[in-house]
Amino acid sequence: MIVASNLTKRYPGGFEALRDVSFRIAAGEMVLITGHSGAGKTTLVKLIASIERPTSGSLVVNGQNLSALRRGAIPYVRRHFGLIFQDQKLLFDRNALDNVMLPLQIAGFSQRDAVRRAQAALDKVGLLAREKAMPIALSGGEQQRLAIARAIVNRPTVLLADEPTANLDKDSAADIRYLFSDFHRVGVTVVVATHDQNWIETCHGNALRLGHGRVV
Amino acid sequence: MNAWLTQHRAAFVQAVRRLAGNPFNTLLSLFAIGIAMTLPAFGYIVLDNLRSLGHSASGGQQISVFMAQDASTAQVDEIRQRLQQLPGVNTRFVPRAEALERLQAKQDLADIVASLPRNPLPDAFIVEPTDISPAALDTLRNEIADWPKVAHVQLDTAWVKRFDAFLRLGKLALTLLAALFAIGLIAVTFNTIRLQVMAKAAEIEVARMIGATDAFIRRPFYYFGALQGALGGLIAAALVFAALAQLAAPVSELAALYGGDYRLRAPTGIEVAILTGLGAFLGWIGAQLSVSLSLRNFD
Incomplete structure (x- = not known):
């Protein structure tokens, strides 16, 4: 469960990306964070993923208050999230399998287990046949699916994505939406920042709309 | 524990791959480090050889302890016991009769000795301490000189002091040199790792975002630095062996010219x-x- 209370994020220089944002996302729920560019969607995703710290307010994920986390605990909290970025942040000097294995290596899995689980994740997103391919050799949609495989390989409790369908063609974007729905169906909490109108229209009201850093 | 070991093994393998992945740069760095370590290591071995050579040239540092002419057998025995109880000291007794025989054996003195009405030589002890630093020798000499019926304690420390001063100067110069080269080694590693961190910026950023601890990110670089330094040390050892091999024959020839038999000591396995x-x-x-x-x- 994710509970935000009066969450505010002010950057150095005074720009306020989020102001007094409060919401509650139940475990296993799928929520889209929507809004215009600069509304604070990416900031909110970064706050939930502990990539940034709130200026004030509290943010509790799975019973843990992220606002009060000490620095050393942050990496361990991040391991509970599956993170997907708009620009994928893939490692272009590693093949697909090695990219997916990275979170498992960080968590200390043995090489054999890491390979097995990474292959299962690649299979889930339909990329097992391309496990040896370098990211540069993959299409935009495949790269995004590879990023999703890396995000789910650790079996996270929360899947967080920032504009995962941006820059993708219509069919690839639809594939990605289906994948997220699949994870939601098996009980994963899915939070997606997006301005993909097709997705917003089919989300059955589970959307958190932001405007100028506030919930609207 | 298993996860910890797995991560260390992975970091080590990653460090080895980074070393092997850029062989030309790796070799250049290794030789820079190796040469930086060779000079102080070679200097240390040379100084140690000099110390050993000095010790053997002086026949080991000896203290001669001469008993008083009127010392009884019991009093001589007491001094013998006291000497034997001293730690780190080898003692040899030279009875006055044996000393006279030795003197007689010398051709040019035989007639003079034969003309003496009685044996003028005292009983004596030859003391060979293991600690031959001038300070330790002085302390030992002063202690023995205070014992009863010890007439004279002879020790030539001037040569020892000069040689010791020379060695101390050498050690100091070597320490300064070693400190300079140690800073050089640290600087070489610092720069290599800095370039690596820059090259791996994307990987570090992603790893942090998906839950890597600082230790996970740092570990491969630590292994890399340590491995590079260790290999540099091995290269330095190989260069020292090679240099000593070149010097061995001329040094032996030089020693032979002085009537001695000296072989250069190579670094031991522990060194x-x-x-x-x-x-x-x-x-x-x-x-x-x-x-x-x-x-x-x-x-």
């Missing part, structure tokens, strides 16, 4: 291990400094 370990330690320090400073940019 090679210390050199390698020192290289690893300095490399690790360089990596630690570099990673700490470089990773600040990611905070």
Whole structure:
């Protein structure tokens, strides 16, 4: 469960990306964070993923208050999230399998287990046949699916994505939406920042709309 | 524990791959480190050889203890016991009769000795301490001189003091040289690791976002620095062996000209291990400094 209370994020220089944002996302729920560019969607995703710290307010994920986390605990909290970025942040000097294995290596899995689980994740997103391919050799949609495989390989409790369908063609974007729905169906909490109108229209009201850093 | 071991093994393998992945740069760095370590290591071995040569040239440092002419057998025995109880000291007794025989054996003195009405030589002890530093020798001499019926204690410390001063100067110069080259080694490692951190910026950023601890990110760089330093130490040891091999024959020839038999001492296995370990330690320090400073940019 994710509970935000009066969450505010002010950057150095005074720009306020989020102001007094409060919401509650139940475990296993799928929520889209929507809004215009600069509304604070990416900031909110970064706050939930502990990539940034709130200026004030509290943010509790799975019973843990992220606002009060000490620095050393942050990496361990991040391991509970599956993170997907708009620009994928893939490692272009590693093949697909090695990219997916990275979170498992960080968590200390043995090489054999890491390979097995990474292959299962690649299979889930339909990329097992391309496990040896370098990211540069993959299409935009495949790269995004590879990023999703890396995000789910650790079996996270929360899947967080920032504009995962941006820059993708219509069919690839639809594939990605289906994948997220699949994870939601098996009980994963899915939070997606997006301005993909097709997705917003089919989300059955589970959307958190932001405007100028506030919930609207 | 298993996860910890797995991560260390993975970091080590990653460090080896980084070393092997850029062989030309790796070789250049290794030789820079190796040469930097060779000079102080070679200097240490040369000084140690000189110390050993000085010791053998003087026949070992001896203290001659002469008993009083009127010392009884019991009093001589007491001094013998006292000497035997001293730690780190070998003692040999030279009875006055044996000393006279030795004197007689010398051709040019035989007639003079034969004309003496009685044996003028005292009983004596030859004392060979293991600690031959001038201060220790002086202390020992003063202690023995105070014992009863000891007439004279003879020790030539002037040569020892001069040689010891020379060795101390050499050691000091060597320490300064070693400190300079240690800083050089740290600087080489620092720069290599800094470039690596820059090259791996994307990987570090992603790893942090998906839950990598600082230790996970730092570990391969530490292993890299330590491995590079250790290999540099091994190269230094090999260069020292090669240099000593070149010097061995001329040194033996020189020793033979002085009627001696001296062979240069090569580094022992333990010394090679210390050199390698020192290289690893300095490399690790360089990596630690570099990673700490470089990773600040990611905070």
